[in-house]
Amino acid sequence: MIMLAGIYYGAKYGGSTTSILLNVPGESASVATCIDGYQMARNGRAGAALGIAAIASFIAGTVGVLGLMLIAPPLARMSLAFSSPEYFALMALGLAMVVLLGGDSMVKALLATLVGLWLAGIGTDLFSQTSRFTFGRMELLSGIDFVVVAIGVFAIGEVLANMHERGGAPAIAVPKGLRNLLPTRQDLKDSRFAFANGSLVGFFIGVLPGAGSTIASFISYGIEKAVSRHPEKFGQGVVEGVAAPEGANNAETGGALIPMLTLGIPGSSTTAVLLAALVLWGFKPGPLFIPENPAMFWGLVASMYLGNVMLLVLNLPLVPVFAQVLRAPTYVLYPLVLGISVVGVYSTSSSLFDVWLLAGFGLGGYLMRKLDYPSAPLILGLVLGGAMERALRQSLMMSDGSLSILVARPVSAVMLSLALLILLVPLFGKFNAWRLKALK
Amino acid sequence: MKKHLLFALLVGSSTAFAQSFTPTRPIELVVHTGPGGGSDVLARAMVIMLEKEKLLPVRAQVANKPGGGGVVAAAYLAEKKGETHTIGIFTGVWLTNPLTSNEAKVSLKDLTPIARLLLEPAVIAVKADAPYKTLADFVNAAKQKPGELKQSGGSITSRDNVVRQQLQKATGTRWQFISFPGGGERIAALLGGHVNMMVIEPNEAGEHIRAGNMRVLAQVNETRLSAFPNVPTLKEAGFNVTPVPQVRGVVAPPGIPRENVAYWEGVFSKLSQTESWKKYVADNQFENAYQGAAELTKFYEEFTGQMRGILQEAGVKTVR
Numbered sequence: 001m002i003m004l005a006g007i008y009y010g011a012k013y014g015g016s017t018t019s020i021l022l023n024v025p026g027e028s029a030s031v032a033t034c035i036d037g038y039q040m041a042r043n044g045r046a047g048a049a050l051g052i053a054a055i056a057s058f059i060a061g062t063v064g065v066l067g068l069m070l071i072a073p074p075l076a077r078m079s080l081a082f083s084s085p086e087y088f089a090l091m092a093l094g095l096a097m098v099v100l101l102g103g104d105s106m107v108k109a110l111l112a113t114l115v116g117l118w119l120a121g122i123g124t125d126l127f128s129q130t131s132r133f134t135f136g137r138m139e140l141l142s143g144i145d146f147v148v149v150a151i152g153v154f155a156i157g158e159v160l161a162n163m164h165e166r167g168g169a170p171a172i173a174v175p176k177g178l179r180n181l182l183p184t185r186q187d188l189k190d191s192r193f194a195f196a197n198g199s200l201v202g203f204f205i206g207v208l209p210g211a212g213s214t215i216a217s218f219i220s221y222g223i224e225k226a227v228s229r230h231p232e233k234f235g236q237g238v239v240e241g242v243a244a245p246e247g248a249n250n251a252e253t254g255g256a257l258i259p260m261l262t263l264g265i266p267g268s269s270t271t272a273v274l275l276a277a278l279v280l281w282g283f284k285p286g287p288l289f290i291p292e293n294p295a296m297f298w299g300l301v302a303s304m305y306l307g308n309v310m311l312l313v314l315n316l317p318l319v320p321v322f323a324q325v326l327r328a329p330t331y332v333l334y335p336l337v338l339g340i341s342v343v344g345v346y347s348t349s350s351s352l353f354d355v356w357l358l359a360g361f362g363l364g365g366y367l368m369r370k371l372d373y374p375s376a377p378l379i380l381g382l383v384l385g386g387a388m389e390r391a392l393r394q395s396l397m398m399s400d401g402s403l404s405i406l407v408a409r410p411v412s413a414v415m416l417s418l419a420l421l422i423l424l425v426p427l428f429g430k431f432n433a434w435r436l437k438a439l440k
Numbered sequence: 441m442k443k444h445l446l447f448a449l450l451v452g453s454s455t456a457f458a459q460s461f462t463p464t465r466p467i468e469l470v471v472h473t474g475p476g477g478g479s480d481v482l483a484r485a486m487v488i489m490l491e492k493e494k495l496l497p498v499r500a501q502v503a504n505k506p507g508g509g510g511v512v513a514a515a516y517l518a519e520k521k522g523e524t525h526t527i528g529i530f531t532g533v534w535l536t537n538p539l540t541s542n543e544a545k546v547s548l549k550d551l552t553p554i555a556r557l558l559l560e561p562a563v564i565a566v567k568a569d570a571p572y573k574t575l576a577d578f579v580n581a582a583k584q585k586p587g588e589l590k591q592s593g594g595s596i597t598s599r600d601n602v603v604r605q606q607l608q609k610a611t612g613t614r615w616q617f618i619s620f621p622g623g624g625e626r627i628a629a630l631l632g633g634h635v636n637m638m639v640i641e642p643n644e645a646g647e648h649i650r651a652g653n654m655r656v657l658a659q660v661n662e663t664r665l666s667a668f669p670n671v672p673t674l675k676e677a678g679f680n681v682t683p684v685p686q687v688r689g690v691v692a693p694p695g696i697p698r699e700n701v702a703y704w705e706g707v708f709s710k711l712s713q714t715e716s717w718k719k720y721v722a723d724n725q726f727e728n729a730y731q732g733a734a735e736l737t738k739f740y741e742e743f744t745g746q747m748r749g750i751l752q753e754a755g756v757k758t759v760r
Contacts, residue, residue, distance in 0.1 A: 080632035084618075124508065126619045129540045129596050129756055138515055138543040141508030209624045263631070264647055265624035272624070273475050280481070286647025351507070390621065397618045398590060398634065 016053040016246050021046055021325055022337045024155040026344065028146045029213035029249040031379050032221045034154050035101070036234060036241025043237045047323040051183040052239050053246040054315040056195055060247035061308040063199035064206070064254020068261075069301050072290070076262040079207045084394035085405050087211065089415035091388035094215050094380065096419040097222035099426050100231070101376040106426060109377045112368070116381020119144055120389070127393060139353040146214075147348060149382055151341045152358045153375045157365020159334045164366075182319065183239065191243035194224050198247020205248070206255020209265050213252040214383045217245035226422065235376075254304070261289055261297065461703040463525055467500040470528035472513035474506045479529045482558075482688060486529075489716045495707050509595075510534045514546040520693040524700045527554065530691050532684075535744050536597045539751060539758045548740055552696050555708040556689035556731035556739060558721065561661035562599060563668065565640050565654045567630055575658040575677045578637060582613040589615040590635040592626040596756055599686050600626075600639040602747070603660055605754045606681045607674075630654070642667055642725035667725055684746055687729070689736060705732050 015026035020037035033053065040049035067075070098113045099106065122133045123143030134140040198220045205216035224244035225234045234241050257274075259265040264286035266272035278285045283293060290297045326333070345358045368375055399405035407413045469487065471479040483502045490496045505513040510533045517528045530548055537544040564575060572578040582589045593600030601617050608614055618635060620626045623644065629635045631653055642665055648654035659665055659673045660683045674681045690708055692701065711717050712730040721728045731739065751758055 080628055083629060083632055083634040124541065126595050126621055131541055131543055134543055136543055138508050138511045138545070141511050141541065141543050142506065209622075209628050259624070259628070263628070264644075265628050266622070272622075276475070276481050280484070284647050287651030287653060288647060349507075350505075351512075390619075394618050394620070397616055400587065400616075 016057070016242075016249075017050065017322055018340070020049045020053065020242070021322060022155060022333075022340070023158045024337060024341055024344070025147070025150045028150060028383060029217050029245075029252070031150050031154070031214065031376070031383075032217040032245035033242055033249070035221070035376050036237050036239075038154075038158075039235065039237030040239070040242065041237075041326060045237065046326055047319050048183040048187055048239065049237075049242050050319040050322055051316060052187055052191055052243050054312055054319065055183070055188070056191065056198055056243040056247040057250040058308055058312040059195045060199040060202055060249075060251035061253065061311070062305070064203050064251040065301060065304045065308065066254075067203050067251075068254040068257055068304075072258045072262050075207050076258050079209065079259055080263075082208050082411070084391045084398060085409050085412040086415070087208075088388060088391035088395055088406060089412035089419070090205075090208075090211060090215070091384045091391060093415050093419040093422070094219055094222075094384050095388065096422040097218055098377045098380060099423055100222050100225045101235075101374065101380065105372070108373045112373050112375065112378040113381040116378040116383075117385040119149060119378075119382045120385025126390060137353070139351060143386070144357065144382075145345075145349060145354060146379075146382060148345050148354050148357050149361050150379055151345060152361025153365035153368065153378060155337055155341045156358065156362025157369055157375065159337050160362060160366035161369040162330070163334060164370075182316075187239045191239050193227070194220075194240040194243035195247055197223055197227075198244040198249075199251045201244075202248030202251030203255040206252035207258050209259045211387075213249050213256070215387075216248040216252045218380055218383070220244040220248035222422070226425070235374075257300075260285065261300075263287055264289065461524065461697070461699045463496065463498045463703075465525050466498050467496065468503050468526040469500050470503050470505055470513050470517055470526060472505060472507075472510040472528075472531075472534070474504055477506075479531060479688065480504060483529055485720055486711070489711060489714065489720065490707070492716055493711065493714045495710055495714075508541070508544065509537055511537055511541065511544040511546070514544070514548070514551065517551050517691065517693050518546040522695045523693045524696055527690055527692050527704060529688060531688050532599070532686055532743065532747075533597070534691075535740060536747050536751075539744070539748055539760055540597055540756055542759050548691060551694055552692040552701060553733045553736040553740070554690040554692050554701060554704045555712075555733065556687060556729055556736050557708060557712060558688040559727040559729040560686040560688065561642060561659060561665055561683075561725065561727060562603070562639050562686065563642050563645055563656045563665075563671065564603070564637060564658045564660065565630070565645050565648075565656050566637050567633060568653050568655050570636065570655065572636075572657060573655075575672075575674075575679065578657060579607070579611050579613055579679075582615045583611070586614045587616060589637065591615060591617050591637045591639070592620055592629040592635040593617055593639060594621075594623075594626070595619055596754065597747075597751060599660075599684065601754060602684050602750050603639050603681075605750050606684070607679060609753065610679050610681050646725070661727075665725055666722070684743070684750070685729075687739075687743070689731075701733055 015030035016033050016037065018024040018026050019030040019033045020041050023034055023038040025031045025034050037049045037053065040046065098109055101109065122140055124131055124141050131141060201220040201223060202216045205211045205219065206213065221241060221244050224240050225231050228234065228240060256271050260271045260275055266275045275285055283289065283296065341358065342355055345354050365375060395405050406416060469483050471483045473480045480502065487500045487502060490500055505516045510531065513528060514534050517526065520526050534548050538547040566572050566578065572581060591604055596619065604617055620629060626638055627644070630638045639660060645654055645656060646667060649656060656668060656671050658677045659668055659671050661673055662683065664671065664673060674683060690704065692704060709730060709732070712728055718728065748758055
């Protein structure tokens with residue numbers, strides 16, 4: 001059990017390494033890390049990005065465990081107050097982040113989001129059991145796996161675009177000297193707020209069964225960008241853009257264990273596996289698990305502390321080593337990335353169909369780069385689309401078809417207004433620019 | 441041509457082996473869920489029990505073939521035509537999917553039936569502070585406010601909805617059914633007071649009842665479960681509803697030799713009588729329901745016919 005929890009943890013951190021170095025998101029929650037992490041690597045700051053990711057993971061992981069330890073039961077009860085309307089509002093808030101993620105052209109960002117939402121709709125509809133856009137393929141009945149799209153669009157698209165642009169030139173410059181491979185004091189200072197933001201957002205979203213770490217990482221990235229003094233630099237490689245989502249991703253671990261351990265409700269597929277492991281071991285996860293098995297619970301907490309420390313201890317010294325990967329010439333590096341991508345996709349589903357999909361999305365990602373479409377909004381649409389649609393339809397079933405349920409409940413009303421506010425941000429920017437011009 | 445050759449080879453080899461079949465390679469045990477899903481947990485427990493009770497001379501390995509709610513796993517088995525070292529664990533959805541989905545071309549009827557192993561009963565639960573003390577209370581409340589009470593559950597073809605359809609038909613009432621993809625979300629919706637009722641596996645409900653968060657109104661089963669001696673079955677509660685069983689069992693690829701079928705039947709018939717299996721069944725509040733291949737085929741027909749009728753009444757479009 002403790003080993004499983006350790007793997008769960010380790011994988012969460014491991015995902016960030018390939019995201020930063022190779023633009024290969026190992027799991028969905030690392031996609032937000034790719035955005036700035038990989039850009040940092042391209043700017044020759046791979047070491048700093050990896051270091052910050054490790055530190056952010058450590059801090060946020062610790063916050064997550066502390067939260068689990070101190071406020072688990074009351075928080076679990078609070079999480080029950082969240083239902084479909086609140087989830088819809090949360091997803092809407094997440095989707096509103098598109099206006100922050102989009103590059104220069106808002107139209108292109110929105111188009112990419114729509115494609116993502118469409119992809120999310122593929123598969124069997126839960127409510128009516130109808131197949132949508134499956135083109136008669138049984139492989140599409142359960143929808144398109146998020147990881148396939150993310151790896152295709154990010155990793156393969158990037159490799160193709162780079163090969164086109166640069167031919168055989170070394171991909172990325174890696175500075176010499178150990179000092180240049182670790183985060184600077186300035187980096188740490190810049191990430192202070194991001195550490196806190198990532199930890200808290202990740203933890204609280206983790207507590208909600210049915211939200212998940214991907215949403216947590218995107219929302220904390222969005223918040224980070226929204227409050228930043230230099231939002232225009234996000235997407236070009238800023239440390240905060242790595243620290244916030246990585247932190248959120250790891251704090252989510254502690255949060256997600258709360259409904260599982262206190263209510264017996266798994267919040268994600270990974271916690272479902274942990275739950276099944278507990279059952280196999282003869283435990284009965286449920287509301288009485290902690291009071292009746294204190295040794296097991298505290299053992300788990302202790303192991304998570306240890307795991308956190310180990311991650312930091314193991315990873316920080318390895319950062320310079322990992323960063324050396326980028327010294328490899330492109331004719332070594334790129335086939336490696338393609339290989340890792342294909343193996344990664346095949347190993348999750350053992351389906352060749354998914355490998356073809358990967359190739360298709362790789363080509364799509366390449367075209368998006370060539371035509372200057374941002375890929376993050378597509379991914380966001382895909383991640384949130386399914387859950388958002390379900391939450392909306394559940395809400396409407398609860399209210400017998402009346403949309404008022406979304407605004408009549410305070411939590412969802414607040415989140416929806418926040419989403420609206422974020423959507424208006426670009427307009428304010430435009431208005432400001434116009435006003436300044438007029439003043440002159 | 442190739443197929444004929446393969447068939448000839450199979451026939452040849454099967455006569456050569458005559459009555460006996462003994463596995464010589466590791467067995468592949470196909471399940472349609474990812475790690476942690478219902479069939480996966482059962483399969484992994486089965487692997488341990490088969491080993492412990494020395495019922496298999498070789499190892500068995502679980503192969504997860506998730507996708508399309510069983511469709512991918514069924515198709516995988518169908519492709520393995522004649523393969524003697526692969527078996528799979530099926531559930532009722534393997535029969536229901538082909539009814540509603542054009543893409544689900546492989547039904548259980550296209551595979552070789554081996555054995556039915558388990559029936560999984562369910563209970564009808566409400567939140568502990570709900571005003572309904574009996575199922576009749578709930579139905580009466582639903583009658584007063586038609587369409588206003590809510591039930592959380594899985595997809596529209598799931599057992600949850602089947603029970604609802606049967607109860608609605610028997611009582612002439614109507615309430616909402618809200619689909620949630622994960623079991624956890626269904627429970628959270630009930631405990632959070634966002635829905636009024638749910639159909640839940642007894643084992644899942646057990647801990648919530650013990651903690652005083654949930655109350656069980658009736659059991660969706662023919663007889664009372666040992667863990668709920670004081671809770672009436674649907675019939676005892678006065679509702680003339682014959683529960684559609686939630687079933688799990690074993691199938692093999694099509695076109696395997698007869699002695700291979702007999703071998704597997706033997707293994708699982710023996711397994712179902714072992715102490716470790718009985719303990720597993722009791723621990724999980726399942727029902728030991730072994731049936732051999734011949735009876736299982738009959739069960740298919742009954743189940744499919746019953747489901748088709750229920751789904752059509754529920755307004756689900758059936759394609760077969």
